[in-house]
Amino acid sequence: MNFSKLLIDWYLSNQRELPWRKTKNPYYIWLSEIMLQQTRVAQGLPYYLRFTEEFPTVFDLAEASEEKVLKLWQGLGYYSRARNLHFTAKYVAEELKGEFPNTYKELKKLKGVGDYTASAIASICFNEPVAVVDGNVYRVLSRVFGIDTPIHSTEGIKEFKALAEKLIDKEQPSAYNQAIMEFGALHCKPKNPYCISCPFQQNCEAFQQGKINELPIKLKKTKVLTKYFNYLVLLKGDQTIIQQRKGNGIWRNLYQFPLVESDKNLAEADFLTHPEVKKLLQEDFKKVNLFNKKSIKHVLSHRKLMVKFWLVQVEEFPEAFSHNDFETISTADIHSYPVPVLIEKFIENFNFTK
DNA sequence: AATGCGGGGTA
Protein backbone atom coordinates (compact mmCIF):
# COMPACT_ATOMS: atom_id res chain seq x y z
CA MET A 1 0.00 0.00 0.00
CA ASN A 2 1.31 3.44 -0.88
CA PHE A 3 -0.06 5.16 2.19
CA SER A 4 1.11 8.69 1.51
CA LYS A 5 0.00 8.65 -2.12
CA LEU A 6 -3.53 7.46 -1.29
CA LEU A 7 -3.66 10.06 1.45
CA ILE A 8 -2.49 12.98 -0.65
CA ASP A 9 -4.80 11.97 -3.50
CA TRP A 10 -7.71 12.01 -1.07
CA TYR A 11 -6.57 15.38 0.24
CA LEU A 12 -6.31 17.01 -3.16
CA SER A 13 -9.96 16.37 -3.87
CA ASN A 14 -11.39 16.74 -0.36
CA GLN A 15 -9.52 19.48 1.44
CA ARG A 16 -11.35 22.47 2.88
CA GLU A 17 -10.53 25.94 1.74
CA LEU A 18 -8.97 27.63 4.76
CA PRO A 19 -7.29 31.03 4.94
CA TRP A 20 -3.95 29.75 6.25
CA ARG A 21 -3.71 27.37 3.30
CA LYS A 22 -3.22 30.34 0.97
CA THR A 23 0.12 31.31 2.46
CA LYS A 24 3.50 29.96 3.49
CA ASN A 25 4.35 33.03 5.53
CA PRO A 26 5.58 31.53 8.80
CA TYR A 27 3.94 34.27 10.85
CA TYR A 28 0.50 33.29 9.63
CA ILE A 29 1.18 29.56 9.80
CA TRP A 30 2.53 29.91 13.34
CA LEU A 31 -0.51 31.97 14.36
CA SER A 32 -2.93 29.40 12.96
CA GLU A 33 -1.08 26.46 14.50
CA ILE A 34 -1.01 27.96 17.99
CA MET A 35 -4.71 28.73 17.77
CA LEU A 36 -5.58 25.26 16.59
CA GLN A 37 -3.82 23.46 19.44
CA GLN A 38 -6.55 21.37 21.06
CA THR A 39 -9.05 23.52 19.20
CA ARG A 40 -11.37 22.75 16.30
CA VAL A 41 -10.92 24.58 13.06
CA ALA A 42 -14.45 25.95 13.26
CA GLN A 43 -13.77 27.45 16.67
CA GLY A 44 -10.36 28.89 15.82
CA LEU A 45 -11.19 30.32 12.41
CA PRO A 46 -12.92 33.55 13.49
CA TYR A 47 -10.09 34.25 15.93
CA TYR A 48 -7.54 33.75 13.16
CA LEU A 49 -9.36 36.25 10.98
CA ARG A 50 -9.53 38.81 13.79
CA PHE A 51 -5.88 38.39 14.73
CA THR A 52 -4.58 38.73 11.18
CA GLU A 53 -6.81 41.76 10.69
CA GLU A 54 -5.64 43.40 13.92
CA PHE A 55 -2.02 42.26 13.70
CA PRO A 56 -1.01 41.94 10.02
CA THR A 57 2.65 41.42 10.94
CA VAL A 58 4.60 39.95 13.83
CA PHE A 59 5.68 43.49 14.68
CA ASP A 60 2.08 44.58 15.17
CA LEU A 61 1.50 41.68 17.52
CA ALA A 62 4.75 42.37 19.36
CA GLU A 63 3.83 46.00 19.93
CA ALA A 64 0.39 45.25 21.36
CA SER A 65 -0.17 45.00 25.12
CA GLU A 66 -0.66 41.57 26.64
CA GLU A 67 -4.05 42.74 27.80
CA LYS A 68 -5.10 43.50 24.24
CA VAL A 69 -3.87 40.12 23.06
CA LEU A 70 -5.76 38.36 25.85
CA LYS A 71 -8.88 40.36 25.08
CA LEU A 72 -8.75 39.26 21.45
CA TRP A 73 -8.10 35.69 22.59
CA GLN A 74 -11.03 35.78 25.02
CA GLY A 75 -13.26 32.71 24.67
CA LEU A 76 -10.70 30.53 22.90
CA GLY A 77 -9.41 28.97 26.12
CA TYR A 78 -5.98 27.73 27.18
CA TYR A 79 -4.87 31.29 27.75
CA SER A 80 -1.22 30.39 28.24
CA ARG A 81 -1.21 30.03 24.46
CA ALA A 82 -2.00 33.73 24.14
CA ARG A 83 0.65 34.76 26.66
CA ASN A 84 3.27 32.56 24.96
CA LEU A 85 2.15 33.84 21.56
CA HIS A 86 2.74 37.39 22.64
CA PHE A 87 6.08 36.54 24.27
CA THR A 88 7.30 34.81 21.11
CA ALA A 89 6.09 37.62 18.87
CA LYS A 90 8.16 40.07 20.88
CA TYR A 91 11.15 37.74 20.72
CA VAL A 92 10.91 37.26 16.95
CA ALA A 93 10.30 40.94 16.31
CA GLU A 94 12.99 42.27 18.60
CA GLU A 95 15.69 39.60 18.59
CA LEU A 96 15.23 38.03 15.15
CA LYS A 97 14.29 41.16 13.22
CA GLY A 98 10.91 39.64 12.42
CA GLU A 99 12.35 36.54 10.78
CA PHE A 100 11.00 33.24 12.12
CA PRO A 101 13.48 30.36 12.48
CA ASN A 102 13.36 28.08 9.44
CA THR A 103 14.15 24.65 10.88
CA TYR A 104 12.29 22.25 13.15
CA LYS A 105 15.09 22.34 15.68
CA GLU A 106 15.14 26.12 16.00
CA LEU A 107 11.37 26.51 15.84
CA LYS A 108 10.92 24.12 18.72
CA LYS A 109 12.90 26.45 20.96
CA LEU A 110 10.20 29.09 20.73
CA LYS A 111 7.92 29.39 23.73
CA GLY A 112 4.60 27.71 23.06
CA VAL A 113 6.00 25.68 20.16
CA GLY A 114 6.31 21.95 20.83
CA ASP A 115 6.97 18.94 18.65
CA TYR A 116 3.71 19.19 16.76
CA THR A 117 3.82 22.91 16.00
CA ALA A 118 7.51 22.94 15.08
CA SER A 119 6.89 20.06 12.67
CA ALA A 120 3.86 21.78 11.17
CA ILE A 121 5.63 25.09 10.55
CA ALA A 122 8.86 23.48 9.30
CA SER A 123 7.04 21.25 6.84
CA ILE A 124 4.45 23.75 5.63
CA CYS A 125 6.69 26.79 5.34
CA PHE A 126 10.14 25.33 4.71
CA ASN A 127 9.46 21.93 3.17
CA GLU A 128 11.32 20.09 5.92
CA PRO A 129 10.26 16.41 6.05
CA VAL A 130 9.23 16.25 9.72
CA ALA A 131 5.98 14.48 10.51
CA VAL A 132 3.23 15.97 12.63
CA VAL A 133 1.50 13.82 15.23
CA ASP A 134 -1.72 15.30 16.56
CA GLY A 135 -4.98 13.75 17.71
CA ASN A 136 -5.99 13.09 14.12
CA VAL A 137 -2.73 11.32 13.29
CA TYR A 138 -3.00 9.08 16.34
CA ARG A 139 -6.47 8.05 15.28
CA VAL A 140 -5.69 7.43 11.59
CA LEU A 141 -2.47 5.52 12.20
CA SER A 142 -3.79 3.46 15.09
CA ARG A 143 -6.72 2.34 12.96
CA VAL A 144 -5.06 1.79 9.60
CA PHE A 145 -2.09 -0.03 11.12
CA GLY A 146 -3.99 -1.63 13.99
CA ILE A 147 -1.78 -0.21 16.73
CA ASP A 148 -3.14 -0.69 20.23
CA THR A 149 -0.33 1.01 22.13
CA PRO A 150 -1.92 3.70 24.32
CA ILE A 151 -1.39 6.89 22.36
CA HIS A 152 -0.21 9.10 25.21
CA SER A 153 2.06 6.57 26.89
CA THR A 154 5.76 7.19 26.53
CA GLU A 155 6.00 4.15 24.28
CA GLY A 156 3.03 5.25 22.20
CA ILE A 157 4.38 8.74 21.63
CA LYS A 158 7.65 7.31 20.30
CA GLU A 159 6.00 4.58 18.26
CA PHE A 160 3.52 6.83 16.48
CA LYS A 161 6.11 9.52 15.84
CA ALA A 162 8.47 6.94 14.32
CA LEU A 163 5.73 5.51 12.12
CA ALA A 164 4.69 8.96 10.98
CA GLU A 165 8.30 9.78 10.11
CA LYS A 166 8.50 6.56 8.10
CA LEU A 167 5.29 7.29 6.20
CA ILE A 168 5.82 10.96 5.38
CA ASP A 169 6.28 11.85 1.71
CA LYS A 170 9.70 13.47 1.76
CA GLU A 171 9.03 15.23 -1.53
CA GLN A 172 5.89 16.91 -0.27
CA PRO A 173 5.89 16.95 3.52
CA SER A 174 3.51 19.90 3.66
CA ALA A 175 0.80 18.15 1.66
CA TYR A 176 1.31 14.88 3.53
CA ASN A 177 1.06 16.43 6.99
CA GLN A 178 -2.00 18.47 6.18
CA ALA A 179 -3.55 15.52 4.36
CA ILE A 180 -3.37 13.12 7.29
CA MET A 181 -4.82 15.70 9.68
CA GLU A 182 -7.59 16.67 7.27
CA PHE A 183 -8.36 13.02 6.67
CA GLY A 184 -8.65 12.42 10.39
CA ALA A 185 -10.81 15.48 10.92
CA LEU A 186 -13.23 14.93 8.04
CA HIS A 187 -13.19 11.23 7.17
CA CYS A 188 -11.61 9.02 9.81
CA LYS A 189 -13.65 10.72 12.55
CA PRO A 190 -13.77 9.55 16.18
CA LYS A 191 -17.42 8.49 15.86
CA ASN A 192 -19.04 7.09 12.75
CA PRO A 193 -16.08 7.32 10.38
CA TYR A 194 -16.79 6.90 6.67
CA CYS A 195 -15.28 3.45 6.33
CA ILE A 196 -17.68 2.67 3.50
CA SER A 197 -15.96 5.13 1.16
CA CYS A 198 -12.49 4.94 2.67
CA PRO A 199 -9.48 4.68 0.36
CA PHE A 200 -7.77 2.50 2.98
CA GLN A 201 -10.65 0.14 3.61
CA GLN A 202 -8.90 -2.91 2.14
CA ASN A 203 -5.73 -2.18 4.09
CA CYS A 204 -7.19 -0.87 7.34
CA GLU A 205 -6.45 -3.26 10.19
CA ALA A 206 -9.11 -1.80 12.42
CA PHE A 207 -11.80 -2.07 9.74
CA GLN A 208 -10.82 -5.59 8.74
CA GLN A 209 -10.85 -6.71 12.37
CA GLY A 210 -13.92 -4.73 13.39
CA LYS A 211 -11.96 -2.61 15.84
CA ILE A 212 -12.84 0.82 14.51
CA ASN A 213 -14.61 1.80 17.72
CA GLU A 214 -11.81 0.53 19.94
CA LEU A 215 -8.93 2.44 18.39
CA PRO A 216 -7.09 4.54 19.29
CA ILE A 217 -6.48 3.35 22.85
CA LYS A 218 -6.35 6.14 25.39
CA LEU A 219 -5.27 5.74 28.95
CA LYS A 220 -6.25 8.35 31.41
CA LYS A 221 -9.41 10.25 31.99
CA THR A 222 -8.76 13.50 33.80
CA LYS A 223 -10.79 13.66 36.95
CA VAL A 224 -13.04 16.64 37.26
CA LEU A 225 -12.90 18.55 40.52
CA THR A 226 -15.95 20.47 41.71
CA LYS A 227 -15.38 23.93 43.12
CA TYR A 228 -17.73 26.58 44.47
CA PHE A 229 -17.13 30.14 43.34
CA ASN A 230 -18.75 33.20 44.86
CA TYR A 231 -18.17 36.40 42.96
CA LEU A 232 -18.74 39.69 44.77
CA VAL A 233 -20.12 42.21 42.33
CA LEU A 234 -19.72 45.48 44.19
CA LEU A 235 -21.97 48.28 43.09
CA LYS A 236 -21.37 51.92 43.92
CA GLY A 237 -23.22 54.08 41.45
CA ASP A 238 -21.67 53.27 38.09
CA GLN A 239 -18.50 51.88 39.66
CA THR A 240 -17.43 48.35 40.48
CA ILE A 241 -14.34 46.43 41.55
CA ILE A 242 -12.37 43.89 39.56
CA GLN A 243 -9.15 42.01 40.10
CA GLN A 244 -6.62 40.35 37.82
CA ARG A 245 -6.03 36.66 38.46
CA LYS A 246 -2.47 35.86 39.44
CA GLY A 247 -0.46 32.72 39.96
CA ASN A 248 -0.38 29.65 37.78
CA GLY A 249 -3.97 28.48 37.94
CA ILE A 250 -6.76 28.80 35.45
CA TRP A 251 -7.44 32.08 33.68
CA ARG A 252 -4.08 33.56 34.65
CA ASN A 253 -3.94 37.30 33.97
CA LEU A 254 -7.61 37.48 33.11
CA TYR A 255 -9.92 39.70 35.15
CA GLN A 256 -12.81 38.81 37.40
CA PHE A 257 -14.91 40.17 40.23
CA PRO A 258 -13.52 39.63 43.73
CA LEU A 259 -13.76 35.91 44.36
CA VAL A 260 -14.48 33.87 47.46
CA GLU A 261 -14.16 30.12 47.12
CA SER A 262 -16.22 27.97 49.45
CA ASP A 263 -16.17 24.25 50.09
CA LYS A 264 -19.88 23.94 49.44
CA ASN A 265 -22.84 25.72 47.99
CA LEU A 266 -23.60 28.85 50.03
CA ALA A 267 -27.15 29.86 50.83
CA GLU A 268 -27.81 33.57 51.35
CA ALA A 269 -27.57 33.16 55.10
CA ASP A 270 -24.26 31.30 54.87
CA PHE A 271 -22.75 33.88 52.58
CA LEU A 272 -22.70 36.78 55.03
CA THR A 273 -21.25 34.65 57.79
CA HIS A 274 -18.50 33.17 55.65
CA PRO A 275 -15.19 34.31 57.21
CA GLU A 276 -13.66 35.55 53.97
CA VAL A 277 -16.77 37.45 53.03
CA LYS A 278 -16.94 39.04 56.49
CA LYS A 279 -13.31 40.01 56.24
CA LEU A 280 -13.86 41.70 52.89
CA LEU A 281 -17.16 43.43 53.55
CA GLN A 282 -17.11 44.03 57.31
CA GLU A 283 -20.42 45.82 57.87
CA ASP A 284 -19.74 48.27 55.09
CA PHE A 285 -22.56 47.49 52.69
CA LYS A 286 -26.14 48.55 52.19
CA LYS A 287 -27.59 45.44 50.70
CA VAL A 288 -26.57 42.05 49.36
CA ASN A 289 -28.68 40.04 47.02
CA LEU A 290 -28.01 36.94 45.02
CA PHE A 291 -28.11 37.42 41.26
CA ASN A 292 -28.70 33.78 40.37
CA LYS A 293 -30.73 31.60 42.73
CA LYS A 294 -29.44 28.46 41.12
CA SER A 295 -25.69 28.07 40.82
CA ILE A 296 -24.34 28.45 37.32
CA LYS A 297 -22.57 25.28 36.31
CA HIS A 298 -19.44 26.04 34.32
CA VAL A 299 -17.63 22.95 33.11
CA LEU A 300 -14.00 22.94 32.08
CA SER A 301 -11.96 19.98 30.91
CA HIS A 302 -10.65 19.36 34.40
CA ARG A 303 -13.01 21.25 36.65
CA LYS A 304 -16.67 21.79 37.40
CA LEU A 305 -17.46 25.20 38.81
CA MET A 306 -20.64 26.00 40.70
CA VAL A 307 -20.90 29.75 40.57
CA LYS A 308 -22.94 32.41 42.31
CA PHE A 309 -22.82 36.13 41.70
CA TRP A 310 -23.58 38.22 44.78
CA LEU A 311 -24.61 41.82 44.15
CA VAL A 312 -23.26 44.02 46.91
CA GLN A 313 -24.53 47.59 47.05
CA VAL A 314 -22.30 49.98 48.96
CA GLU A 315 -22.06 53.66 49.87
CA GLU A 316 -18.28 53.44 49.85
CA PHE A 317 -16.09 50.51 48.84
CA PRO A 318 -15.02 48.64 51.98
CA GLU A 319 -11.44 49.18 53.14
CA ALA A 320 -10.27 45.74 52.03
CA PHE A 321 -10.75 46.69 48.38
CA SER A 322 -8.26 49.53 48.55
CA HIS A 323 -5.58 46.85 48.32
CA ASN A 324 -3.41 46.78 45.19
CA ASP A 325 -5.01 43.57 43.95
CA PHE A 326 -8.24 45.38 43.26
CA GLU A 327 -9.09 47.95 40.63
CA THR A 328 -11.99 50.36 40.80
CA ILE A 329 -13.48 50.81 37.37
CA SER A 330 -16.48 52.39 35.72
CA THR A 331 -18.94 49.70 34.69
CA ALA A 332 -19.03 51.28 31.26
CA ASP A 333 -15.40 50.22 30.76
CA ILE A 334 -15.81 46.64 31.84
CA HIS A 335 -15.98 45.37 28.27
CA SER A 336 -12.37 46.33 27.59
CA TYR A 337 -10.94 43.83 30.09
CA PRO A 338 -10.13 40.24 29.14
CA VAL A 339 -12.35 37.97 31.24
CA PRO A 340 -13.27 34.29 31.29
CA VAL A 341 -16.37 33.34 29.31
CA LEU A 342 -18.15 32.74 32.61
CA ILE A 343 -17.70 36.39 33.59
CA GLU A 344 -18.50 37.64 30.11
CA LYS A 345 -21.82 35.84 30.19
CA PHE A 346 -22.68 37.42 33.53
CA ILE A 347 -21.81 40.88 32.21
CA GLU A 348 -24.09 40.32 29.25
CA ASN A 349 -26.95 39.15 31.44
CA PHE A 350 -26.56 41.78 34.11
CA ASN A 351 -27.13 45.14 32.57
CA PHE A 352 -24.80 47.43 34.50
CA THR A 353 -26.23 50.57 33.00
CA LYS A 354 -29.74 50.10 34.36
C1' DA B 1 5.66 10.09 33.77
C1' DA B 2 1.81 12.60 35.18
C1' DT B 3 -0.90 16.64 35.54
C1' DG B 4 -2.92 21.29 34.69
C1' DC B 5 -4.88 24.09 31.42
C1' DG B 6 -10.97 26.24 28.16
C1' DG B 7 -14.47 26.20 25.70
C1' DG B 8 -17.49 24.30 22.48
C1' DG B 9 -19.13 20.75 19.10
C1' DT B 10 -20.93 16.04 18.50
C1' DA B 11 -23.35 11.73 19.05
Place this chain on the structure above:
DNA sequence: TACCCAGCATT
Protein backbone atom coordinates in the same frame (compact mmCIF):
# COMPACT_ATOMS: atom_id res chain seq x y z
C1' DT C 1 -23.52 12.31 29.34
C1' DA C 2 -18.85 11.41 27.57
C1' DC C 3 -15.62 12.29 24.27
C1' DC C 4 -12.48 15.02 21.75
C1' DC C 5 -10.38 18.87 19.33
C1' DA C 6 -4.00 20.82 13.98
C1' DG C 7 -0.68 20.24 22.36
C1' DC C 8 2.48 22.53 25.57
C1' DA C 9 4.69 23.55 29.94
C1' DT C 10 5.70 22.16 34.27
C1' DT C 11 6.75 19.03 37.89
